[in-house]
C-alpha cells in the first residue's frame with residue numbers, strides 16, 4: 001500500500017462492520033449479454049438498489065456513526081442536492097440526529113421535497129452552489145453544525161470502501177473493477193479494499209468527457225478546477241476541491257486508468273441497462289456498462305461494473321430509452 005493512503009484496509013473493515021445493519025449488501029449478478037460482448041465474465045454490482053438509491057449511504061452512515069454523542073447532538077450539514085444530500089438526510093434520521101441540507105433557489109422543487117421527505121431541514125439561500133456552500137460554512141461557524149463532505153473525508157471514503165469488500169466476497173476471482181468517478185471517494189475506498197486483498201486487481205475510473213475534474217487534475221498532477229457542463233451523468237459533476245486532502249492522492253496512487261465516455265455512450269449504457277438488464281440506472285451509474293458497450297475496457301479475467309445509482313428524472317430516462325443521445329436544454333432546470 002502506498003504511504004499516501006490516509007484510509008487503511010482496517011478502517012474499511014471497521015466501517016463495514018459499523019454500517020452493516022444500516023445499509024444493504026447489494027446483489028452481484030452476471031450479465032450474459034455483456035459477458036458475450038467483452039469475451040470475459042461481466043458481473044453487475046446492483047448498488048443502485050441501495051437504500052436512498054445510491055452507494056452514498058455507506059459513507060454518510062459511517063461518518064454519522066463515527067462521531068461522538070455530542071457531535072451528533074449538534075446535527076449535520078451538507079450542500080449536496082443530489083445523492084449525498086439524500087444519504088446524509090437518511091443516515092442522520094436513522095441515528096436520531098438532525099441534518100440540514102443547504103441549497104440554492106434554483107434547485108427544482110421535487111429535489112427539495114425529496115430531501116424534506118427524508119426528514120432533513122432545508123435551507124434555501126442564494127442562486128448558486130457556492131452560495132449554498134457559504135451557508136454551510138456559516139452554520140458550522142455560528143451554530144456548531146458538523147459537516148459531512150460528499151467525498152474528501154476519511155470516514156466517508158472508508159464507508160464507500162465497504163462496497164469493495166462486498167465485491168470480493170461475491171466474486172473473489174475479479175480482475176477488473178469499473179468504478180464511476182467524480183470526487184473519487186468511491187474509487188479511493190474500493191481501490192484500498194481490493195488492492196489490499198489482491199494488488200493485481202485493476203481499478204478503472206469511469207467518467208464523462210464533459211467537465212471531468214478528477215481526470216483533469218490527474219493529468220495536471222494537482223487539483224484543478226474545470227468548467228462544469230451538463231451531462232446525463234449529473235451525479236459525476238462538480239470539482240474535487242482545490243484544497244483536496246485525500247481523494248486526489250489516493251486516486252493518483254491507486255486508480256489504474258480513467259476512461260472517458262461521451263453523452264451518446266452514457267445514454268447507450270442507460271438504454272442497455274433498461275432494455276437488456278431490466279434496471280433503471282442514472283447516467284452516472286451507467287458509465288461502466290457504457291464503457292463495455294463502447295469496447296473501451298480491456299480485461300484479462302472477470303469484470304465487475306458498479307451500477308452506482310438510480311436517481312434519474314424519469315422523464316429524462318424515458319427520453320433516453322426512446323433514443324435520445326443528448327440532454328435537451330429544458331432538462332437543465
Ligand SMILES: *Cc1c(COP(=O)(O)O)cnc(C)c1O
Pocket residue numbers: 054056083084150151180181182183184185186187235236282284285308309310
Ligand atoms: C457521487 C456519485 C458518484 C461518484 O462518486 P465519487 O465518490 O464522488 O467519485 C458516482 N455515481 C453516483 C450515482 C453518485 O451519486
